[in-house]
Amino acid sequence: MEPPSSSDSPIGRRTFPKKVTGGPPAQSPLSQAFNSKKAKGKHRPKEISSKRPVGNKNPFFKNGDKKNKRWDPRFDPRAGEFRPHVFQEDYEFLDEIRQEEEKGLQKALKSSERRGNEDRAEEIKMTLKKMKDRRKTTEEQKRQRETRRQLEEENVERMLKGEKPIFKTKAQLRQLDAEVKFTQLKKDGKLQKYMERKLKNKARVEKFKAKKEAENMEQKGKPQRLVDDFNAKYGYVN
Secondary structure, X not given: OOOOOOOOOOOOOOOHHHHHHOOOOOOOHXXXXXXXXXXXXXXXXXXXXXXXXXXXXXXXXXXHHHHHOOOXXXXXXXXXXXXXXXXXXXXXXXXXXXXXXXXHHHHHHHHHHHHOOHHHHHHHHHHHHHHHHHHHHHHHHHHHHHHHHHHHHHHHHHHHOOOOOOOOOHHHHHHHHHHHHHHHHHHHOOHHHHHHHHHHHHHHHHHXXXXXXXXXXXXXXXXXXXXXXXXXXXOOOO
16 A cells, blocks of 8 residues: 555645654755744844853963963073173174174265265264264273272282272272273373363353353342332332
């Protein structure tokens, strides 16, 4: 006996599979996706997954904090004690690189002046001035370190002989640094030029201070001048 077909059944094609087989008819994947989307609706609220990625700082991960931990060698005892003379010796090659850069800037300055590019020339001049000032500061610091090293060696020799060490005050150290600097300038033949420039700067500072003091005095005397003008205008006599 042949099984009844959906075309012969009076209940219809959609209801027939449910009545006969006990389940819904088989659907293609495209139909399933369309029906599920249609059932949920396109204006439905967006579904957000409750799953979250686990951060590397979770205790589950070993050494998670060490990965992002940063430390500053200037303030960490693991980097050792900072010694300026050792640092200067280790990075002394940078001075040679700066000298090469300075030579290149000198050539660029001449080229800019020849082309008439004043803005570029002024920018290069400012850069050269900064490099020159930095070189002077480095040389001055080097002289000061050498002076203090000599003082330490002298104190060591005194203590080896059984004598007391001599520790100089800050004022004495500044005086000693100035003497060493003047000796070096005199040796290089730059002492006269240095003294002239220093006197010129000192005169400019004194002139500025005198001008500022005069302005302050004038500002303090301004109310009295207003009183005198008022008395003269209205005929009041003290």
